Amino acid sequence: MGLAAARCAEQAGVVNDPGTLTIIDYSKPSTAKRMWVFDLRHSTLLYEELVSHGQGSGDNMATRFSNDDGSHQTSLGLFVTAEPYTGKNGYSLRLDGLERGVNDRARARAIVIHGAPYVSDDLARTMGRLGRSWGCPAVREAVARGIIDRVKGGGLVFAYAEHDEWLRSSPFLGDCAAAQ
Numbered sequence: 001m002g003l004a005a006a007r008c009a010e011q012a013g014v015v016n017d018p019g020t021l022t023i024i025d026y027s028k029p030s031t032a033k034r035m036w037v038f039d040l041r042h043s044t045l046l047y048e049e050l051v052s053h054g055q056g057s058g059d060n061m062a063t064r065f066s067n068d069d070g071s072h073q074t075s076l077g078l079f080v081t082a083e084p085y086t087g088k089n090g091y092s093l094r095l096d097g098l099e100r101g102v103n104d105r106a107r108a109r110a111i112v113i114h115g116a117p118y119v120s121d122d123l124a125r126t127m128g129r130l131g132r133s134w135g136c137p138a139v140r141e142a143v144a145r146g147i148i149d150r151v152k153g154g155g156l157v158f159a160y161a162e163h164d165e166w167l168r169s170s171p172f173l174g175d176c177a178a179a180q
Contacts, residue, residue, distance in 0.1 A: 002158035005078050005172035006040070009156065012176065014098055015080055020155035022081075022147075024051055024137055026062040026074060027162045030130040035139065037147060047147055052119050052130045052138040060129035065163060067097070067105045072134045075103035075111060076166045079157040082107070084148050089114035089138070093148040095157060102166055103159075111135050113151075115144025 002023040009015045021038045028034040035051035038044065053062040056072035066073035077099035084093050092114035097103025103111075116138035118131020137159070139147060151157070167173060 001160065001173065004176075005158050005170070006156045008172045008176035009078060009080075009098065012171075015154060015156060018080070018154055018156045020046070020081075020151045022151055022155065022157040024157065024159045026053055026057075026065075026076070026160060029060045030062070030132075031060060031124040031128065035137065037151060046150060047143065049139050049143060049147070050119050050121070050124065050130060052116060052133045052136070054135035055132035056135070057132070059132075062161060065161060065166070066135075067102055067109075069105065069109050072132075074135050074137070074159065075106060075109075076159050076161055076163055077103040077170060078172050079103060079106060079159070081113075081151050081153060081155040081157060084152050087112075087114075089116065089136075090141075091115070091145050091148060093152055099170060099172070102170070109135060111137075113137050113139065113144070113148060113157075115139055115141035117141060 025034045035049045037047040054072045054074040057074045079095040082094040092112040095106045097106035
């Protein structure tokens with residue numbers, strides 16, 4: 001589904017040769033590796049990682065999603081990676097949401113990829129879940145810079161969950177002509 005959404009975005013002229021596709025499957029618990037980074041040009045898997053979700057989205061399972069500022073919820077859908085910067089969470093990567101009303105406020109909400117100490121296998125074991133962000137897909141600090149540098153500047157991120165309304169309305173799923 002993520003690859004089809006990426007192809008649709010490219011076909012619709014929304015992105016040009018993204019190079020990487022990061023898939024996050026929020027239908028899996030936070031204690032599972034649910035983020036995969038693929039090199040689209042070489043058809044290879046680069047990373048398989050833990051990733052947090054927003055504290056407003058749920059505990060171990062993300063069940064609520066939002067595009068609203070202050071919700072501290074994760075957003076679903078297709079994003080394009082933008083520029084890295086160094087901020088309060090260290091080296092981070094801005095994301096631009098491509099789906100109106102679903103994730104298009106990601107930049108304004110400061111929804112970014114960043115490393116976080118609350119993302120680790122040890123914490124997942126002891127707490128029964130990862131720590132949670134304010135809506136950002138946070139990753140282990142040890143891999144954050146490598147992932148960010150690999151996907152920055154035009155890569156795609158596909159954040160998935162079993163969310164009927166989004167699955168029906170996404171312009172990048174189903175009939176790709178809707179994205180044009």
